[in-house]
Amino acid sequence: MSRAEILGAIRRGLRRGEVPPDQQAMLASRTAMHQRHIIPKRGQLDLAGRIDLFTYYAEREFATVARLQSYDEVPEAVTSYLAGQNIPPAIVVAPHPALQGVPFNQTPMLDIRYGVSKADDLVSLQVAFAGIAETGTLMLPSGPARPTSNNLLPDTAIVVLPAEYVVGCYEDAFDALRDAGPMPRNVMLVTGPSRSADIEQTLELGAHGPRRLHILIVDVQN
Amino acid sequence: MLESSEAFVGQAAAGLADAGLQRALAKAKPQFVKKRGGAVERLPEFEALRDVAAGIKDHVIAHLDYYLEAYAEAVERSGGVVHWCRDAEEARAAVLKICRDAGARTVTKGKSMVTEEIGLNDYLEGHGIEPVETDLGEYILQLRREPPSHIIGPAFHLERAEWEKSFREHHKDLSPDRVFHERRDILTEARAKLRSRFLAADVGITGANFLIAETGSSVIVTNEGNGDLTQTLPRVHVVVTGIEKVVPTIEDTLALLRVLARSATGQDMSVYTTFSTGGRRADDLDGPEEYHVVLLDNGRSGMVGTQFQEMLRCIRCAACMNHCPVYGAVGGHAYGSTYPGPMGAVLTPMLRGIEAAGHLPNASTFCGKCESVCPVKIPLPNLMRHWREREFERHLQPKAMRYGLAFWAWFAKRPGLYRLGTRAAAMGLGFLGRKRGHFDRLPFAGGWTAGRDFPAPEGDTFFAKYAAHERNK
Numbered sequence: 001m002s003r004a005e006i007l008g009a010i011r012r013g014l015r016r017g018e019v020p021p022d023q024q025a026m027l028a029s030r031t032a033m034h035q036r037h038i039i040p041k042r043g044q045l046d047l048a049g050r051i052d053l054f055t056y057y058a059e060r061e062f063a064t065v066a067r068l069q070s071y072d073e074v075p076e077a078v079t080s081y082l083a084g085q086n087i088p089p090a091i092v093v094a095p096h097p098a099l100q101g102v103p104f105n106q107t108p109m110l111d112i113r114y115g116v117s118k119a120d121d122l123v124s125l126q127v128a129f130a131g132i133a134e135t136g137t138l139m140l141p142s143g144p145a146r147p148t149s150n151n152l153l154p155d156t157a158i159v160v161l162p163a164e165y166v167v168g169c170y171e172d173a174f175d176a177l178r179d180a181g182p183m184p185r186n187v188m189l190v191t192g193p194s195r196s197a198d199i200e201q202t203l204e205l206g207a208h209g210p211r212r213l214h215i216l217i218v219d220v221q222n
Numbered sequence: 223m224l225e226s227s228e229a230f231v232g233q234a235a236a237g238l239a240d241a242g243l244q245r246a247l248a249k250a251k252p253q254f255v256k257k258r259g260g261a262v263e264r265l266p267e268f269e270a271l272r273d274v275a276a277g278i279k280d281h282v283i284a285h286l287d288y289y290l291e292a293y294a295e296a297v298e299r300s301g302g303v304v305h306w307c308r309d310a311e312e313a314r315a316a317v318l319k320i321c322r323d324a325g326a327r328t329v330t331k332g333k334s335m336v337t338e339e340i341g342l343n344d345y346l347e348g349h350g351i352e353p354v355e356t357d358l359g360e361y362i363l364q365l366r367r368e369p370p371s372h373i374i375g376p377a378f379h380l381e382r383a384e385w386e387k388s389f390r391e392h393h394k395d396l397s398p399d400r401v402f403h404e405r406r407d408i409l410t411e412a413r414a415k416l417r418s419r420f421l422a423a424d425v426g427i428t429g430a431n432f433l434i435a436e437t438g439s440s441v442i443v444t445n446e447g448n449g450d451l452t453q454t455l456p457r458v459h460v461v462v463t464g465i466e467k468v469v470p471t472i473e474d475t476l477a478l479l480r481v482l483a484r485s486a487t488g489q490d491m492s493v494y495t496t497f498s499t500g501g502r503r504a505d506d507l508d509g510p511e512e513y514h515v516v517l518l519d520n521g522r523s524g525m526v527g528t529q530f531q532e533m534l535r536c537i538r539c540a541a542c543m544n545h546c547p548v549y550g551a552v553g554g555h556a557y558g559s560t561y562p563g564p565m566g567a568v569l570t571p572m573l574r575g576i577e578a579a580g581h582l583p584n585a586s587t588f589c590g591k592c593e594s595v596c597p598v599k600i601p602l603p604n605l606m607r608h609w610r611e612r613e614f615e616r617h618l619q620p621k622a623m624r625y626g627l628a629f630w631a632w633f634a635k636r637p638g639l640y641r642l643g644t645r646a647a648a649m650g651l652g653f654l655g656r657k658r659g660h661f662d663r664l665p666f667a668g669g670w671t672a673g674r675d676f677p678a679p680e681g682d683t684f685f686a687k688y689a690a691h692e693r694n695k
Contacts, residue, residue, distance in 0.1 A: 003294075003306035006465065006519045010287045013526030019288045027288055031436050031470050037274045037477035038267050057490065095507075116507045119421055135491040147507040148454045152447055170476045183300070183437045185502060185509050186454070189495040194447040197487070198359035198377055199385055199405045201250045206406075207358060208413055208420075209447025209494065 034178075036171050043134035043168035050133040050166045051217060057136025061192030062205060063213040070218065071098065071160075074125075075107040077216055078158060082123065085212065087156060092117045096127040096145040098160065117150040124150040124210075126159045129180075130173040131166040131217070135191055138215070139173045142186035151188055157210040159190075163219045223341035224369040226558030227570055230581035237552035246379045247550055254544035257488025258595065268484065275481050276599040278474045279535035282466075286526060286534075289435045289468045290517070296438030300500030302513035310340035313518045317342060317427065317460060320514050321351050324458045326424035332442060332449030333357035334429030335373050335538060336518055337462050338560045339573070342427075353427070354419045356448035358412055365392045371554030373561060374486050374540045379553055382408070416448070426452035426510065430463035431537065432478065433515070436471045439499040440515065443482060443492045450494050459498065459510040464518050466534040472497075478537060481597035486539040521573050529608050533568050535598040542592035542602060548585050557582055564592035568605040576609060580618050583609035641685050648679040655679075 011017055019027065045053060055065045066077055082089050090111035093099055104112050117124050126146060130139040138159055142148045151157060167173050170189070177187065194209030205211055226233065237243055262268045282289055294304040305320075307313040321329060329346065331337065331353055343353045343364070355364040359377035363370060365388050370376030386402050389411055402408055428449050430440040440461045442449045453459045469475050483489045502509040525531055543549040543563025554562035559570040559579065567582035583606035592602045613619060614627070633640045655661055655678025663671050670676070681687070 002308045002312060002519075005308055006306055006523050007287045007290065009519070009523035010290075010526050013523065013528065013531075014284065014287070015527060019285060024288065027285055027292075027470075031292070034436075034471055034473050036473050037278075038270055040265060040267050040480070042265075061489075061493070119417060137491055137495075142506055142509060143503075144505040144507060148450070149508045152450050152454060170479075171473060174472050174476070183439065183497075183499045185499055185506055187439075187497040187499075188450065189491070190493065191489075191491040191495075192493050194445070194493060196358045196409060196446045198357070198362075198375065199408055200246070200380075200382055201253050201375065201378055202405055204406050204409045206413070207409060207446035207448065208356065208416065208451055 034175075039169050039171065040134055043132070045133065045168065047164070047166065050168055051163060053133040054131045054136050054166050055217070057133070058192065058213075058215055059136070061136055062195075063136065063192050063215055065215045065217060068216055068218045070220070071102050074099075074102050074160060074216060074218070075104050075110060078125065079107050079110050081158065081214055082156075085156070087123060090121075091123040091125050091158070092121040092150060092154065093125045094127060094146055094150055098127050098162070099125065116147040117153045119153055121154045123156045123158060124154040126150050126157065128159050128161040128165065128215075130176060131161045131215075132168075132170055132173050132189070133166055134169050137170070137189050137191045139177070140188045140190060141177060141184040143184050148186045148188065151190065152209050154210055155206070156212040156214065157193070158214045158216065160216045160218055163217050166217070223338060223344070224555070224558055224560055225574065225578075227574060227579040227582055229558055230556060230585060233556040233558055234552040234585070237556040240553070242381055242384070243379050243553045246381060247553060250375070250378050251544075251550045258485060258541060258544065259488070261484035261488040261490060264490065265480070265484065268481070271477060271481050272597055272599055274477050275537075275597055276535060278469060278477060279537075279598050282469055283526060283531060283534050286465070286468070286523075289470060290465060293433050293435040293438060293468050294517075296435060297500070297513075297515055298438070300438045300513075302438065302500045302515060305514060305516045307516060307518050307520075309520050310518075313340050313462065313516050313520070314342055314345045316516045317462065318346065318349055318351070320458065320460055320512075320516075321346070321425050324425050324512070326351055326458070328352045328354060328419065328423050329425040329427055330354050330356050330420055330423040330452045330456065331360070332426070332428035332444065332452040333360055333376070334427065334462055335370075335560060336429055336464055337427065338370060339520065340462075340518065342462065354416070354423065356416050356420065356452055357444075358409065358446060358448075361412055361416065362388055365389075369555070369560075371562065372540060372543065373538055379555070420451045420455050423452075423456045425458045425460060426454075426456040427460045427462060428453050430461050430467050430515075431482065432475045433463065433468045434470075434472060434475055434497070435468055437497075437499055439472075439497040441475060441495065441497050443479070443495050445487070445489075445493045447494055450496055453496070453498055454509055457510055458512040458514070459501075460514045460516060461498070462516045462518065464520070465522050466536075482537055482539055485541040485595065485597040525572060530568065530572060530605055532600050533565070533572070533605060535600055536565055536569070537598060538565075539597055541595040541597065545591045545595050547587060547589060547591070552585075557585075564602040564606070565600070568600075568602060568609065571609050576613055576616065577618060580609070580613045583607075583613070641683070645683050645686055648683050652679040652681070
């Protein structure tokens with residue numbers, strides 16, 4: 001009833017009835033085309049340029065970035081980062097296929113748990129679906145390999161970003177997401193660690209989400 | 223819910239006299255302008271994107287019925303439920319029913335101006351459900367029982383000492399001797415306090431910056447991560463939002479996102495931009511089981527096809543108030559409305575009626591700054607002018623003002639007499655004020671001269687000088 005009244009009021013305002021079928025078809029095809037609008041030039045670079053730009057903007061927004069040659073280097077990169085920040089070496093790891101072959105057994109000091117983050121987990125390790133050079137943004141869609149809680153609950157978020165997945169603009173990342181299947185329940189675009197400027201307009205890091213965001217860009221040789 | 227726009231004049235005076243507020247405004251104003259300016263400078267395409275953004279919104283408004291139906295269909299396809307609500311009452315009842323069906327005792331809330339608009343918190347409390355605001359600014363305002371004074375920086379009017387005082391008063395379980403060495407300590411205390419609330423809540427309520435017809439997604443944009451925890455941890459996620467938020471595709475959303483954060487906080491992108499689509503999937507490891515959208519009209523459909531239609535483009539970035547000399551002088555509470563500043567001056571008469579909110583469209587110098595920074599190019603001064611005309615047509619201003627305007631109009635329609643009169647006044651005042659160069663007091667203008675001096679006219683009027691110039695050519 002309310003639905004009919006709201007739609008009726010809109011149509012009265014537009015001085016017409018329901019959109020006629022031919023126009024509906026036009027609107028449906030506008031939607032289906034996914035037409036892009038103006039794309040900022042700054043991200044339209046080759047892969048090396050995109051990775052540099054991604055790193056520049058991620059660091060500008062207070063994330064930290066390290067570049068690794070292969071997945072084999074991930075355990076060492078995680079332990080040395082945590083040691084440098086004085087954080088206990090215990091992490092909750094997303095059950096992502098890319099992390100299955102990572103040789104965590106080479107760093108016995110590192111305490112590993114696979115699964116969904118709980119409130120008392122201090123550090124998470126996640127795998128990004130894409131990196132977006134335009135603003136140094138990570139795309140983290142939910143799914144069986146990527147629990148959303150792990151992006152939010154731990155104090156420190158470490159995210160593996162395969163170098164080849166660094167794209168120029170958000171549109172490229174969403175096109176890849178469409179190719180991968182139906183829209184996931186949750187898609188987070190993350191740019192830097194959590195923050196607030198609510199107290200006297202002064203920026204403080206670490207509001208409700210992670211205080212630190214560390215990104216490991218991994219070169220993958222096929 | 224703030225509903226005292228009738229009292230704008232007195233509240234503005236109170237704002238001007240509030241030393242704490244004036245310090246906060248002096249600190250924030252240059253920041254607002256500088257941050258947006260920096261972000262715009264870093265993106266050469268920004269100006270062109272404003273036209274794109276306005277075009278997308280206009281396209282949606284012209285087909286709003288179609289896109290709302292397409293959106294609702296997509297939500298239902300993804301397993302969500304849409305609740306269509308004509309007014310605040312229906313929206314509050316819809317939220318309450320969802321909470322009761324979920325057996326909820328506490329609900330966490332991400333920042334949402336629409337829930338302010340409908341007075342949701344008081345209503346839930348009155349029905350035995352505890353709402354917990356989780357945005358840092360909204361959290362302290364809930365402790366202090368104050369409404370927001372700004373649509374994106376709700377508590378920017380508070381000084382650090384007030385934060386500390388409120389936290390000491392309300393967090394009684396913590397040591398009274400604790401010291402807040404820096405702002406971070408305030409933030410850390412709030413984070414710890416709210417963590418347990420996030421984990422215990424049965425329902426999470428957020429707003430939406432955009433609704434996507436293509437996918438049935440709701441999009442929120444935050445920096446703290448509180449909105450994401452609110453919509454991820456509880457069993458039920460409720461989105462409360464207005465019908466004007468719908469856009470056709472992800473690509474349209476991305477174009478609007480490119481102007482939103484830049485206009486609002488001067489960030490290239492907010493920290494968390496999150497797309498939510500339906501409830502938890504069979505193979506998901508976390509997330510809410512239920513997903514509801516409470517879709518509010520509350521006067522919005524009545525703007526379609528009117529001279530106020532362009533206001534439906536608004537994406538609530540706050541750039542207009544951040545750059546407004548009136549907002550910058552009196553602060554947000556003076557407006558007595560959920561939505562302050564120039565966008566509030568246009569929207570509030572629509573929501574509350576021109577009888578209640580007539581002062582707001584008058585509270586403008588028409589400097590045009592709001593329109594020049596608006597990411598969707600809403601002609602705000604023009605829309606305020608439309609309200610002024612309606613107010614005059616409906617005889618809502620005080621008698622003295624109407625007579626004064628009528629008196630002026632009588633002269634203005636008789637150019638010869640007008641020029642003679644203004645020339646005589648300019649010469650007379652120029653003669654009387656020739657020694658001091660200004661007047662402290664003028665008859666019939668006591669209200670004006672109470673706060674400033676009136677400069678004595680020098681020489682002749684513009685018209686007289688122009689006429690002389692033409693003659694001597």
